[in-house]
Amino acid sequence: VSSVPDVAVLGASGYAGALSAQLLWRHPSFELVAVTSRSDAGRRLDELHPRYRVPLVLEELDLDRHGQVDAAIVAYPHGAASATVKALREQRVRVVDLSADFRLRDIEVYERHYGGHAAPELLDDAVYGLTELHRAEVAGADIVANPGCFPTAAVLALAPLARAGLIADVVVDAKTGVSGAGRQATEITHFVSADENVNAYGLPVHRHVAEMDQELAALGSPVAATFVPHLVPLDQGELVSCYVTPARETSAEEVRALFGEAYADEPFVELAERPPGVREVRDTNLCRLSTHADPRTGKVMAFAAIDNLWKGTASQAVQNLNLMFGRPEGEGIT
């Protein structure tokens, strides 16, 4: 009996799926046995994504075969994942789902933002996989709903304040590289459109805000966050700038102390004195954070930089998978 679990990545032709496959391919404690893709079945993954050196051929999904694995990372679009996750669970496959399908506790909120859901009965089994906040539950989960990249950064940037009940109001202004818009070639992802450009999108309400509200409320600060993402001309990387109107007067020192306590033992959260740049966390599972207070306005500000494809998606998925199978949390992603 092998002690190394077999894993598959479903939907491995996109950026998130391909990086997940790459991380698992070189992972010492998992055996990547299959990668699937509807659109690119038959092509080798390392031909499609030469940066990732996974010499497997992409296959059409075949639940008979692919349902034999111990675990799967599902990298399907929102709405398309739930049916497949259900089928995998029927074969007892443990799942990290990269879509939004199992992130929101409240099915009505889900349906308002994303439309229909194929397996609402499984929502109670799912754990929101922001590892630093839900470590223990992730370890025991059969379905981990991997967070969105923006909520990952924003909630890490706000959690210590939320827990202290300090957030009366918050504006989250995010900047993401173009890989965040996916591998689809469109007018938006065309080099000539994105180059030398910056613009807001997803207005007036980007659906990722529902995750932020859910997690901030759970931590102790029920609030309707204002969230606007912007596209910036870079490849990988995401910066989230949070402007908090505190519920009571506070200070830079108090804020710094809250973050220091919250993250002192977190291997993947770094507290910086200067505002972090996304370059500093490129190709890592790190979230780099700085906090500031504006004495003129009383506002508290937190800036969080992550790599949207790593901590924002694929490496956090592996971080969660490690916990689910009793492996050291940072194995294969450090």
Place this chain on the structure above:
Amino acid sequence: VSSVPDVAVLGASGYAGALSAQLLWRHPSFELVAVTSRSDAGRRLDELHPRYRVPLVLEELDLDRHGQVDAAIVAYPHGAASATVKALREQRVRVVDLSADFRLRDIEVYERHYGGHAAPELLDDAVYGLTELHRAEVAGADIVANPGCFPTAAVLALAPLARAGLIADVVVDAKTGVSGAGRQATEITHFVSADENVNAYGLPVHRHVAEMDQELAALGSPVAATFVPHLVPLDQGELVSCYVTPARETSAEEVRALFGEAYADEPFVELAERPPGVREVRDTNLCRLSTHADPRTGKVMAFAAIDNLWKGTASQAVQNLNLMFGRPEGEGIT
């Protein structure tokens, strides 16, 4: 007697001064007679800035000679401009000053942000040159304090709301290209530092905020704005994202109507339905704006895109110069 005023650009080796020189060089109604630079005296401007085709040699400033011009654009660092502007005024030269030295009505606010001032007695003569707000005064002014690039975009994005007394609180999150950091070669402006990067800077309080507060108060909304600029990996361009907590309930429609009225006849302000991208205004004097309202939170949002070197600095300076000399406002910058 020539009807074409002689003009000089002082400090023409930086990006803003060089573009000012370029715009005046090809301007039908001004004669660019001199460009000066301390650091690069003796070099030809079109060798230093090959994109700008000004075949003049940069000279050391010589007030005897350069004080003979009818007007000057002064592109000196903050703090260094006031003494030279004073000397120019003593020779009756009309000045558009690109520095912060004459922007703030309140000398104490100025000194808190910028240090000492060589000519506080001239502050009353200076007009804040955000053209769209102060057109009539600019026309009669001897000193025009050209606004900062961030206040230009932010105040245009907020003026209709401020005038309606609608701003209870505002967060201004700005993104600027690297030319905004100046021509100085530093660790920050090095390609390898800025490429594939985004980060906030100027924390906790960037001094441009004083201009915003001054102008918003003058319009009818006294408020302490929260303002944070970010550096993004592009050359020219600036996006300002404004998040307003309104003083009373409002709607997308009311907001759109306010902006429509305010800017209906403005040749250089464009109202867009979709959030503007900075590419769309590159190398123009335009400010492109969109407004939005978030029904969940009640927030009003305004996004303004400008070219930081054009409307943010040099072409607005020429727009002002046109008014000062009775020329059509858009001459030479369209």
Place this chain on the structure above:
Amino acid sequence: VSSVPDVAVLGASGYAGALSAQLLWRHPSFELVAVTSRSDAGRRLDELHPRYRVPLVLEELDLDRHGQVDAAIVAYPHGAASATVKALREQRVRVVDLSADFRLRDIEVYERHYGGHAAPELLDDAVYGLTELHRAEVAGADIVANPGCFPTAAVLALAPLARAGLIADVVVDAKTGVSGAGRQATEITHFVSADENVNAYGLPVHRHVAEMDQELAALGSPVAATFVPHLVPLDQGELVSCYVTPARETSAEEVRALFGEAYADEPFVELAERPPGVREVRDTNLCRLSTHADPRTGKVMAFAAIDNLWKGTASQAVQNLNLMFGRPEGEGIT
């Protein structure tokens, strides 16, 4: 009777067509009366290309109506242009064709590279529109075959050497921005593919080489050029690096003299001492050139920078149109 010719741009939704429309829209001596597009008919051009401020609606081509214009710029794909040019000529419309369809004198060479041709009988009427080499013929032509962007730069960089019979062999290594790959959203033009990347393409033989060979032979140096283009992560701009094995010994001085004579009176060719950068010619009709000789190897080198969308395509088309209608060559493109 209006003295201002009516013009149309056919295929105006791509980058080259859209810029042609923009240049004609603001041109003092032409009246842009129609822009057409199959794929984007019904959309406004300034909505599709916000940087270009042409407020016309794209129409389906209707030869009855559009055949009434005095001149047309045809911005169709290679192979698709010849039939439409024929139809336009039957209505006596004078044409600048941006495709390859009328560039090659030898129909066999054309067919080898591009396939079938709908109007080979018109080839004799067409003039190769590299303006600096064929100015007089362009002025009298009814069909101008606008050169490819790579041949434009390469032939300008080599013409003085070719005319002197100095080219025994030549390697042309070109670097182009992504707009050169067209507006089509593909895996290649995706920001994430092109960003932080450089690669050769079109190997082993890019079809633009046929134009180079044709023109170099006509000038006096029959040679089979080696030509390889590379994609570089920028928007607009093209650099062509030419490595010439001279037919006899020469020197940097002789070479410089040949170029000086050839281009002394050319308004759009600039000779530089240092290797030109593409930034220096961005958004201009200029070709900037430097020449060098390597004493170790005897090689002569010439570097030419153009903007692939301007001198490489659209502004050269307008330069030709100016000549065809007796206007000053640089009108509307300076």
Place this chain on the structure above:
Amino acid sequence: VSSVPDVAVLGASGYAGALSAQLLWRHPSFELVAVTSRSDAGRRLDELHPRYRVPLVLEELDLDRHGQVDAAIVAYPHGAASATVKALREQRVRVVDLSADFRLRDIEVYERHYGGHAAPELLDDAVYGLTELHRAEVAGADIVANPGCFPTAAVLALAPLARAGLIADVVVDAKTGVSGAGRQATEITHFVSADENVNAYGLPVHRHVAEMDQELAALGSPVAATFVPHLVPLDQGELVSCYVTPARETSAEEVRALFGEAYADEPFVELAERPPGVREVRDTNLCRLSTHADPRTGKVMAFAAIDNLWKGTASQAVQNLNLMFGRPEGEGIT
């Protein structure tokens, strides 16, 4: 007695030195005990280069202490390294030198390109560290002269042809990211200078060509290569395009066979069918190669992509260090 050699990186504040330190810091078989820097002594390396997570403080060089290590990577400017390498050798430290000081066998050639040399008597002890060509000698060397980044790619792209005596003439056109220009903030490395730009530099003769000639001759093809590097707007990455006039007729098949034999067992050389992009080798020790033949001209073309900071400098230095200390060649760099 520890079996893990102590190593130091001298000149660790530049890009090459800092990456060398990073690779050694996480290397399982070396102990990085010191990093030095004249300009930045006293600063922590991970503060200077946040991407590299080396928590050591940069020290002034102190040969008494730093001469105790078993090996050093010296990342000094050309000309400045030889004296320090000599001092290190007197203390029996084994050295990988990243400068040009020990690369050229012929001291006259060295002095023509670089000026004076402090230790010509050590030239005979030095091995040219292009690992794939000199593996056995590197293993026994006390001084390894790490190759220049351009010669690394060019010689790998040409070696199979050179060995077959196939190179009658060669043009090497290289494109490098801005990190290749060093960490110094200059007009050239300023973001606004390099962004949206491409230009040749180092004309008429870049000194790296001497290494190419030396190695090609040693392999069997004495030739004076024509070499011109170009700066392209990216961070890390280098593409070398080689255009060979073969000494006799050959074919794509013969060329492919030569490369297949030469590199079949090389772990860090990959043969690709399509021209390689530099993205594909970013942050790796790989050299990715494609070869082509142009039937029209008889030319043979080879394209090689490397990461200039990795295989072009720092990871090749560690590859060499591994061999010198009997470690697996790819340890710590895969």
